[in-house]
Amino acid sequence: MRKEWVLCVMTAAMLLLSETAGAEDIPLNGSWRFAYTSSPSRAEVVERFTVAVMIPPNPQLPTDDQFALEMQAPGYWDNQLSYIPEAPWGNKVAYYGGSNAHPIRFPYRGSGRPRHPDAGLPYVVGVGWYKREIEVPREWEDRTVTLRVGGARVDTYCYVNGIYMDSHHGHGTPFEFDLTGELRCGETNELVLAVDNTVSHINSCALRGYSGGSGGIYGDISLHVSDGPGRLKSYYVYPTEDLTELRWSADLIAPAGLTRETQLSWRITGDDGETIREGVVPVRKLAPGEVFTPQWTCPTEDIEPWSIWEPNLYDIEVRWEHKDGAAIDSGSRPHGLRRLEQRDGRLFLNGRPILLRGICEIYFFPPDIHPPNDVGYFRERLERLKEVGFNFIRFHTWVPMEPYLRAADEVGMLMQPEHSTSNIRNPLDDVRWGEMIRWCRYHPSAVMYCGGNEEVGHEGLISKFAERIRETKALAPDALVLPMHTMSGPESESGRADLPLPPHFENEGAYYQTLWDRVTRYSDVFAARANDFSYSNFTGRDWREVEPEYIHFERPILAHESGIIGTYIDLSLESRYTGSMPADLYQAAREYITAASRLDMASTYYENSARWHGQARKFVLENLRKCDVFDGYDLLGAWDSHWHNSGYGCGLLNEFFEFKPGDNLERVLQYNGESVLLLDNSKRHVFRAEDDFNMPVMVSLYGGRDLRDGTLTWRVMDDDVAVSSGELKGLHASDGKVTTLGNIHFDWPDIKTAHHFVLDVKLNGSVYHISNQWNFWVFPNGTAPDLSASADEEALSLLGKRYPGLQPVKEDSEEKLRIVRTLTESDLDHLAAGGDILLLGAKPFPANETRFQIGVAGRAHMNLATVINKHPALKYVPHAGWCDWQFQQLLENGECIEFNKFPVEFNPIVEVVSSYKYIRLQSAMWEAQTEGGRIFVCSFNLDMDDPTTTALLDGIVEYVQSDAFQPKVRLSISEVVKPLLAGIEFKSLKGNDGNFYSGMSPF
Secondary structure (H helix, E strand, O other): OHHHHHHHHHHHHHHHHHHOOOOEEEEOOEEEEEEEEOOOOOOEEEEEOOEEEEEOOOOOOOOHHHOOEEEEEOEEHHHHHHHHHHOOOHHHOEEEOHHHHOOOOOOOOOOOOOEOOOOOOOEEEOEEEEEEEEEEOHHHOOOOEEEEEOOEEOEEEEEEOOEEEEEEEOOOOOEEEEOOOOOOOOEEEEEEEEEEOOOOOOOOHHHOOOOOOOOEEOOOEEEEEOOOOOEEEEEEEEEOOOOOEEEEEEEEEOOOOEOOOEEEEEEEEOOOOOEEEEEEEEEOOEOOOOEEOOEEEEEOOOOOOEOOOOEOOEEEEEEEEEOOOOEEEEEEEEEOOOOEEEEOOEEEEOOEEOOEEEEEEOOOOOOOOOOOOOHHHHHHHHHHHHHOOOOEEEEOOOOOOHHHHHHHHHHOOEEEOEOOOOOOOOHHHHHHHHHHHHHHOOOOOEOEEEOOEOOEOOHHHHHHHHHHHHHHHHHOOOOEEEOOEOOEOOOOHHHHHHOOOOOOOOOHHHHHHHHHHHHHHHOOOEEEEOHHHOOOHHHOOOHHHHHHHHOOOOOOEEEEEEEOEOOOOOHHHHHHOOOOOOOHHHHHHHHHHHHOOOHHHHHHHHHHHHHHHHHHHHHHHHHHHOOOOEEEEEEEOOEOOOOHHHOOOOOOEOOOOOEOOOOOHHHHHHHHOOOEEEEOOOOOOEEEOOOEEEEEEEEEEOOOOOEEEEEEEEEEEEOOEEEEEEEEEEEEEOOOEEEEEEEEEEEOOOOOOOEEEEEEEEEEEOOEEEEEEEEEEEEOOOOOOOOOEEEOHHHHHHHOOOOOOEEEOOOOOOOOEEEEOOOOHHHHHHHHOOOEEEEOOOOOOOEEEEOOOOOEOOEOOOEEEEEEOOOHHHOOOOOOOOOOHHHHHHHOOEEEEEHHHOOOOOOOOEEEEEOOOOOOEEEEEEEEEOOOOEEEEEOOOOOOOOHHHHHHHHHHHHHHOOOOOOOOOEOOHHHHHHHHHOOOOOOOOOOOOOOOOOOOOOO
């Protein structure tokens, strides 16, 4: 009987809801009169226990004649600078300088090297006063009026008719000011917003780099006018864990109170406007100023869940009304039914296992400094990110603006807003945390919230986090929270140096374990430091070594900031910086590269760097995805973000969302797709002919269904010809796990010349069609070429077994060719007498260590590429013009000669390319003609068990004994080599300081 009554009331109420006009939302975007004052009107924060008392700035507003400009809002001040000189205060405008506004110059010689400071620009700093006159009709007399601002940078103060109303502190979220009771109905009213960007209490990626602390109102401005004497402050809807029921709540306030009972009518409609669910909730009488929060539920039948796979959105409408149907206030917005949850240490979206394939978003939107206030702009970017395999975005210390979140709702992208700072002594910090939750919770895309980035997990921070978790679960019970994107201190033994044991504790293990237990108790997810998948790239440990270090985590784990892999700069992009962001990075790099006489090589450096970067990224993410302990990652980054460190080529894509050389959609999805095949080859990519290949193949499966009776097929391809093939049948794997399917087993063919092969693997079964490819190099088992030469003791020990024609160096030796590991005075005499030297080492030439590791993004002292020039000495080593996996052993712990440090022409055979921020002319293989004989230098790491090494040496040995050995470069023994042997240092060439990065590893 009760159900029938509710149904009747629901039907009648919804007829009224559909037939009666709603509340008004009046847009105020556009031109505002604008004034400026340079002196900061910063609010003081007075902390009395936990109460923050905000003292507004001096209420003395600028005079009318000071409002001399028209400023667009939304809009940033710095985008409208051309108007400022016209104002009477134009010559008083202050610009922020200092370290955040330095010009980019290479090489950087300031503090903090090798890390270059962030790029920055001077920006207008002070208080911007926005004024607008609004006509307030008499009909608003008994209605509530709310001013809504979609976001401003940084603090905002509101005045009506010269009277201070309220303030908002922070840049990350929308905010509202209640103007009810202060507007003069039937008259013209003056509305003033003062935006102050002089504050410095916030640390956020949105307030760093080119954007700095630039001021302005960046979100939509509007007035919301209710229909009656009450206000629908907020309403929130979330599902139960099993998605069978929606739980609703609304916050209602009547400034003057309501002496009669009222009701809330609610409705859910689909894309076609058809009603799916509707109902009425009674509301009791309200006292003046009382906030009443009714709660109710409804079933979710006929509502399709929102997900990354199907972002189904519905409209929810809530209308507060009198019993007779007269409206009080109303609101509507899109809604998605979804639940991201953690259980048993794994993540599930709507009950389906999910691996978060995320990016680290650090606020970079070229060719402009700031993104437009446009959903379409963000939708296009998100669709591209989703296309290349991502399903999750971590916002590094910032909160995405409303259009970003709305686009994510539409596209189906999971979002993790992140608190900008963790200053537990600043009460504004708590306010901003709550605002982040309140505003983002309305979006189905916002599923997780984070307490900050890389902070020390001391007792105070952990206690503060516990408070915020409780607040979050009260405001958004369906949200997940992680304490910090990697927390130094209790998280791991390596982080304990940042959190020393307090003097009154004796049991170190018990202290850190207690802290960790407290963090775990409150946390839903962890983001753990995993340097093997970031800073180490190629040199990262095998997944089997890494995985045990994370077994103490009792919650799902995300690998913190994976990647961070650098790339050389692409100078061709300079001309595309046509917006508000300057091309100063490109101009500085071009100028410096030109001064180093390497401009003609810049495009090759970039292309080779991008290909090496792509291989490193593939290895890192595949190595990571073999670890079943991880539930996701945030890749730093999805696109190059060059404000950071004044050049940060970390991206899978360039800053214009385009693939870099060597990458395409198929290749990227092989390791960044939802489900991927993985080869457990432990970095082994080089074999000899007829070697046994027996490697496990694994699958990271997240397609929503188990694999049943699948078939894995594999082919070894030599260009378009399959030289070996096979299949594994009857395969089974569980969804949401990493499973070893079996071994790929074959013998490499008996080849006569070295070949590059591609292992192509495909898995089919159930709903799955997955493929992946890996590169391998196979070398023949041929005999070494004849060698007639003398060798020093170390070289003889290294080479004697392979080259039996080698003889020890003797005073009366007649061999023209001498092979040595280090040059000596005797070797120089041999050269001067017309003999030849093969130097398999670096000494006495100035050298830097090499690693098979591409440089970390942003760092100036690391290497970013290799270039192999065409040369007969490399006849037995297949290559594509750069050092791919086949050069792993040669580069790892090898050396490269630095030509900046001695006077000789730079004409490398194999070049090791440094960063464009600090150019070092480096070569691991080169040759020269002296005033006597010839010298060939190879300073790679030589391991005679490595097939590439022996193939390279065979080619070198043949070359240096042939007539083709005709070096073009001239090297003086007396003027260069002998001084070097004596320990004399030459002045650094090409404008570089030879001791600039003394002691810093260049890899």
